[in-house]
Amino acid sequence: MPPAGICYERFRRLNPPTFEGGPDPMAAEAWIREIEKMFRALLFPDEVKVRLAASMLTGNAEYWWTAMETAYAVDGLTWRDFKRLFYNQYFSDSVNQSKQNEFLALTQTDRMSVLEYANKFNELGRFCP
Structure with a gap:
């Protein structure tokens, strides 16, 4: 697996969207779809996906993720688990x-x-x- 910095660079070159949180569940679902499209193109392992996606959270979504990091052992969290937590919050x-x-x-x-x-x-x- 390439170093985290290289993964981050490759990911950022695709100009991934940020997600701010908010009341629109369709915006949350669209954000996940866009991020997953990039992940499919880059073939990243699961643990890198969570870190890269989390780096694109801003505003209230970033605050939510900070709370999740405190509440859960997010090191080693799978992409599937991240999506479950994310959808519980933003796409019920x-x-x-x-x-x-x-x-x-x-x-x-x-x-x-x-x-x-x-x-x-x-x-x-x-x-x-």
Whole structure:
């Protein structure tokens, strides 16, 4: 595994988004998707992913992470565990359930083109396994 500094440099070259926290669960979900896209491209090991993602937290999200570091043994925390903690805070099960219900109730209306319907289907489909 390359040294942490090299991993950080490669990651930063991709211009990863920061996450500030806030009330919009879709912003949290989009942030995770963008970060994971970068991780797939760079093939980083799990323990590096958590440190790199945490470095992109700002504002209230950074405060949240500081509290998590105090409450949990974050050294060796897996990416899956980080996402679980993150989603518990910013993208709750109820929001996920709401998106699943929206997907299941999706119908094409007269005001919706086939392309618009397909786009909405793809957007919401990621919430239904």
